[in-house]
Amino acid sequence: MIHTxxxxxxxxxxxxxxxxxTPAETPRGIxxxxxxxxxxxxxxxxxxxxxxxxxxxxxxxxxLRPNFRGVGGSAGQHDDGAGECADMLxxxxxxxxxxxxxxxxxxxFSFGAYVQTRVAQALADxxxxxxxxxxxxxxxxxxEGARRYETAAVPPETLxxxxxxxxxxxxxNVLAWAEPLDLPVVVIPGADHFFHRRLQLIRDIVLxxxxx
Numbered sequence: 001m002i003h004t005x006x007x008x009x010x011x012x013x014x015x016x017x018x019x020x021x022t023p024a025e026t027p028r029g030i031x032x033x034x035x036x037x038x039x040x041x042x043x044x045x046x047x048x049x050x051x052x053x054x055x056x057x058x059x060x061x062x063x064l065r066p067n068f069r070g071v072g073g074s075a076g077q078h079d080d081g082a083g084e085c086a087d088m089l090x091x092x093x094x095x096x097x098x099x100x101x102x103x104x105x106x107x108x109f110s111f112g113a114y115v116q117t118r119v120a121q122a123l124a125d126x127x128x129x130x131x132x133x134x135x136x137x138x139x140x141x142x143x144e145g146a147r148r149y150e151t152a153a154v155p156p157e158t159l160x161x162x163x164x165x166x167x168x169x170x171x172x173n174v175l176a177w178a179e180p181l182d183l184p185v186v187v188i189p190g191a192d193h194f195f196h197r198r199l200q201l202i203r204d205i206v207l208x209x210x211x212x
Contacts, residue, residue, distance in 0.1 A: 002057055009066070009094045011087040014075025018091055019044055019065040023057050029131070030095045031056035031105040032064045032088060032119070034112030036137075038071045038078050040145070048109040048136055051199045055206040056107065062099055066091050068115075081111075085118040092119075103131040105210065110169065110193070113138040117152035124155075134159040134206050137166060137193050141173035151177050158183060159209045161202060163191030 003022040008015040033056065035049045036042035044065040053063035068084050069076030076083065092104060104123070108116035113135035120130050133154055140151040144167075162174050164187050171187065178185050186205055191198045 008073065009091050011074075011076070011090045013069055013077075013079075013083060013087070015073070016075075016087050016091055017044075017067045017071075017073035019053075019063075020095075021053060021057055021063040021065075023060050023062070025060055027062045027099055027102060028060035029056075029062070029103045029105055030064065030092070030099060031061040031107060032066075032092055032095075032116075034084075034088065034106075034108035034115050035065070035068065035071075036110035036112055037139075038068045038111075042111060043067055043071050046109065047199060048195055048202065049112065051203050052107040052109065052134065052136070052206065055203045055210070056105060058207060059210055061105060062095065062102075064091055064095055081115050081118055084115045085122060088115060088119045089122060092123075104128075105132040105134070106130045107134040107136070107206070108138075109136045111139050114140070114149050114151055117154055120154055121152045129155070132157075132159070132210055134161070134209070136161045136202060137163065137169055137195070138174055138177070139169055140177040141169075143169050143173065153181055154183065156181070156183060159206065160185045161205055162187055163193060163195060163198075164189050165191060166193045168193040
């Protein structure tokens with residue numbers, strides 16, 4: 001039986017509302033999962049984010065789904081990724097204190113994937129790299145709404161999933177980011193940005209890639 005609770009974790013801008021889901025067995029890892037852009041309705045209840053959490057739980061990880069600054073019960077205001085990265089590091093530090101120094105997996109969707117590239121970079125710079133990284137619908141380059149993302153480099157084993165018909169972040173943007181990194185991209189035919197009717201495919205791809 002999965003144990004679910006909503007907790008408020010201290011961050012630099014105040015409390016961070018976080019859904020914490022713990023598997024029935026002794027956890028084998030900690031998975032931090034980030035939701036899409038908060039200024040466009042993104043929250044930790046997002047279906048893609050929920051799907052990533054279910055995959056992590058099936059693999060025996062504690063699944064953490066924080067709300068970014070200004071979303072739900074989380075304090076603060078949107079900070080274009082910098083403050084959000086700092087908050088995610090605070091959530092991870094809390095989780096490792098509570099659950100132990102377990103391997104860390106990072107997953108994110110859209111803006112959340114962009115934030116996770118920054119989190120992964122910060123962990124690597126600190127000498128504590130994440131064990132696994134999964135990015136879905138990654139915000140990269142110029143996207144609708146006149147936003148531009150300079151998405152960080154990630155390790156070559158990173159799992160990148162994108163929809164062939166993504167109308168928010170064109171597939172070409174992600175390929176342009178991934179090409180100089182020699183980074184493979186898993187393309188789901190017919191999938192839009194929110195992966196309507198294709199969430200099961202995301203779950204299955206992550207399970208296959210992350211299963212030891």
